[in-house]
Amino acid sequence: MLEAHQLSFRFASGSPLLTNISLRLAPGEWLGLSGDSGAGKSTLGKLLAGQLAPHQGSVTIDGSLLPARGVRPVQWLPQSPELAVNPRWRVGKILKEAWTPPDTLIEGFGIEPQWLKRFPNALSGGELQRVCVLRALAPGVRYVVADEISTMLDPITQLSLWQALKAHAERHQLGVIVISHDTALLNRLCNQRWHLAGGSLRVSSTELEAP
Amino acid sequence: MLHIDRLILQLPHYPHWWRQEWTTCIDALSLHIAPGEVHAVVGASGAGKSLLAAAIMGLLPSAARLEGALHFQATPLTPARQRQLRGRQLALIPQSLSALDPLARSRQQVRWAAQRAGLGRPAAQQRADELLAHYQLSHAATHYPHELSGGMARRVLIAMAQVSNAQLVIADEPSVGLDPTQRDRVLAKLKAIAREGKAVMLITHDLRHALPVADRVTVMYQGRGIETATAQAFRGQGEQLTSPYARSLWQALPDNAFSTQPSVLCQEPAFA
Structure with a gap:
């Protein structure tokens, strides 16, 4: 169980961004997080992944704090894969940065063997995004924060990415937090839906969000 | 206003120091845009959408090889004419924000x-x-x-x-990185430009948000124009779409089936 206890975060200027946010995510569950730009969705995602430290509150997994070192059990997946890889490394080296994924999984994510010899700039955004997602699924990883990972993909590529992640998450009881503007996507994927506004969470239902 | 007939664009690449090969980036694409129309060009990344914009504006790298006919207001678009019309009759809203003078x-x-x-x-x-x-x-x-x-x-x-x-506005992924309110405003603005009698080419991968503003949609895949359909054809199960690729693109949207035939993901689509 991934739990956030009364998280608060403020900017360096002192103005608060998030106040007293609590949420729980069980293994295998999918949590959808929506909100306007600047509402703090990505910040909340980074707090949950331990990439940022909250000013108040804590994030725990099964009651214990996130470990300070080693493979992070909550992985944060950013929107732009181009910025998340070393441009001087070949894709094969990037993919095996944290662990060596089995060939079946490489195939399952639709990653073609010939990509591994190329440099990241020779791959399209969707292709590189699949590499980055698979890279983050090392054995010690229990939860994933997917921050707008499919925004710049066409519908078919988007679908194949989510199908691959869904299959892996089901097999390994991975909890997934999906951050997106796309309410239709969140309704498809998630069994918990939250909307972030004014620094706090509220339950979001389809009827409320319908345009 | 803009007529593209069997446009072929090839770019050179060098697999070795002095071995030159040509990659076909746009393959026999035909496209017509009328005044007052928003024409969406959708496709996966790498389908050649942005290169199409560059070909119309005359902004291709000099090594590019271009064949086929490109007419603007019934006159061929030659490099000299493109230089003359750019920024006056032809306007491009580029994808990259680095296009602004820093x-x-x-x-x-x-x-x-x-x-x-x-x-x-x-x-x-x-x-x-x-x-x-x-x-x-x-x-x-x-x-x-x-x-x-x-x-x-x-x-x-x-x-x-x-x-x-400009009489022809080409918007290359104008809504990327905008939140929904901003995105809707930008797309509505493009529609308003078309209502003034201008032609708008909307290049995007975001089929769903292009549909409400577009009159017609051209689906591109690996440099080819797979299908041009009216925006109204994208509804229901996509029965009115003739090509399997366009239908899968429609079905793959989260508001629709959010599924597709697995064959479409790995195979090249059949031609309509």
Whole structure:
């Protein structure tokens, strides 16, 4: 169980961004997080992944704090894969940065063997995004924060990415937090839906969000 | 207004030091855009959408090989004519925000665009200020590009395209990186430009949000125009779409089936 206890975060200027946010995510569950730009969705995602430290509150997994070192059990997946890889490394080296994924999984994510010899700039955004997602699924990883990972993909590529992640998450009881503007996507994927506004969470239902 | 017939675009690449090979980036693409129309061009990344925009604007790298016919207002678009019409009759809203001059304030960028279109300096300044106010950028008029957010920079680029009073506006992924409110505003603006009798080419991967504003949609896949359909054809199960690829693109949307035949993902689509 991934739990956030009364998280608060403020900017360096002192103005608060998030106040007293609590949420729980069980293994295998999918949590959808929506909100306007600047509402703090990505910040909340980074707090949950331990990439940022909250000013108040804590994030725990099964009651214990996130470990300070080693493979992070909550992985944060950013929107732009181009910025998340070393441009001087070949894709094969990037993919095996944290662990060596089995060939079946490489195939399952639709990653073609010939990509591994190329440099990241020779791959399209969707292709590189699949590499980055698979890279983050090392054995010690229990939860994933997917921050707008499919925004710049066409519908078919988007679908194949989510199908691959869904299959892996089901097999390994991975909890997934999906951050997106796309309410239709969140309704498809998630069994918990939250909307972030004014620094706090509220339950979001389809009827409320319908345009 | 714009007629493209069997356009073929090839770019050279060098697998070895002196071995040159040609990659076909656009393959026999035909496309017609009428005045008053928003024509969406959708496809996966790498389908050749942005290269198509560059071919129309005459912004291809010099090594590119271009075949086929490209007509604008019933006259062939030659490189000389493209140079002459660029920024006046043809406007591009580029995908990359680095297209803004990093050393110029927003107000200057828009004024320059107006001056290129033939306005005198005072008139251009006035028009620039009007448009900046219209796009709620008045407070950012004296900002440099690095001081603008992604959404603000994109609005500056759109204001520049609009001020030029061009007859053909090509918007390359204009809604990327914008939140839903901003995105809807930008797309509505493109629709309004088309209503003034201009032609708008909307290049995007975001089929769902292009549909409400588009009149017709051309689906591209690996450089080829798979299908051109009216926006109304994208509904239900996609029965009115003739090509399997366009149908899968429609079905793959989260509001629709959110599924597709696995064969479409790995196979090349059959031609319509």
